[in-house]
Amino acid sequence: MTTSPIFTTTIDVLPVSIYDSNASAGQAAAADAAAFLKQTIEERGHANVILATGNSQLTFLEALRETPGIDWSKVYVFHMDEYINLPADHPASFPAFLKRHFLDHLPVPAGAFFPVPGQQAGDGTGPEAERVCREYEELLRRYPADLCALGIGENGHLAFNDPPFADFNDPVWVKVIKLAEKSRQQQAGEGHFPALESVPTHAITLTIPALLAARKVLAIVPERRKAPAVKQSLFGPLTPDCPGSILRKTAHAHLYLDRDSACEAFPEI
Numbered sequence: 001m002t003t004s005p006i007f008t009t010t011i012d013v014l015p016v017s018i019y020d021s022n023a024s025a026g027q028a029a030a031a032d033a034a035a036f037l038k039q040t041i042e043e044r045g046h047a048n049v050i051l052a053t054g055n056s057q058l059t060f061l062e063a064l065r066e067t068p069g070i071d072w073s074k075v076y077v078f079h080m081d082e083y084i085n086l087p088a089d090h091p092a093s094f095p096a097f098l099k100r101h102f103l104d105h106l107p108v109p110a111g112a113f114f115p116v117p118g119q120q121a122g123d124g125t126g127p128e129a130e131r132v133c134r135e136y137e138e139l140l141r142r143y144p145a146d147l148c149a150l151g152i153g154e155n156g157h158l159a160f161n162d163p164p165f166a167d168f169n170d171p172v173w174v175k176v177i178k179l180a181e182k183s184r185q186q187q188a189g190e191g192h193f194p195a196l197e198s199v200p201t202h203a204i205t206l207t208i209p210a211l212l213a214a215r216k217v218l219a220i221v222p223e224r225r226k227a228p229a230v231k232q233s234l235f236g237p238l239t240p241d242c243p244g245s246i247l248r249k250t251a252h253a254h255l256y257l258d259r260d261s262a263c264e265a266f267p268e269i
Helices: 022-044 055-066 094-101 127-142 181-189 208-212 224-235 243-249
Strands: 007-011 014-019 047-051 075-079 081-083 111-113 147-150 174-178 202-206 216-221 253-258
Touching: 014 022, 014 243, 022 047, 022 055, 022 147, 022 216, 022 253, 055 094, 055 216, 075 094, 081 094, 127 174, 127 202, 147 208, 208 243, 216 224, 216 243, 224 243
Parallel strands: 014 253, 047 075, 047 147, 075 111, 147 216, 216 253
Antiparallel strands: 007 014, 081 202, 174 202
């Protein structure tokens, strides 16, 4: 399978590459991620990477785990969000997803870290969740991210920074958020929960400044359901109402699309 893009452009400072299929977009992003990780390990002796989960990331994660030549014993892996009050063994748990689709296929990495708040009283927004946030932020600052691989949600979110409460200048790197209903609908629609009512209402997320603090950011956004968010991110107002719009002002980011996700932003493709 070729991983050459069928179209490339730059929107503001953001390079955009469009591929013929979801698989080729994921493989191209994985090839770029692998090259950067190998270079970083060679230059620094180790690498720190933040990874996203979700169905749209599967082709990327599968291609990256199959890429030879990465010394995973020198890579620290971080995840960017997790639900509050979701059992650790729940199939929709993001740590479980990342282990199932990525970590379990690798030699043991140097470390794998997740913002796991566990079971808490009420909606989970009390002092225990705040303690988890501060400890995870301290860990991220101790191991500055070299690479961040993320997606864009159906409502334009980055991680769980949902509109209209996303903050491009958030003073913290990790925080508790209340999930927008559209984000919860996306999780149910992807089949991770049987119905909207079963999707947790709160989560812990890395903020936008934390995600973009990585030296290199890869945004992997395939699938037709993401097309409206892609168009809004690239050609709509620069606003927290569409958190993905900040990417086009991020020179160290790169956006990978397939035909389906690009169809509204680039109908001529």
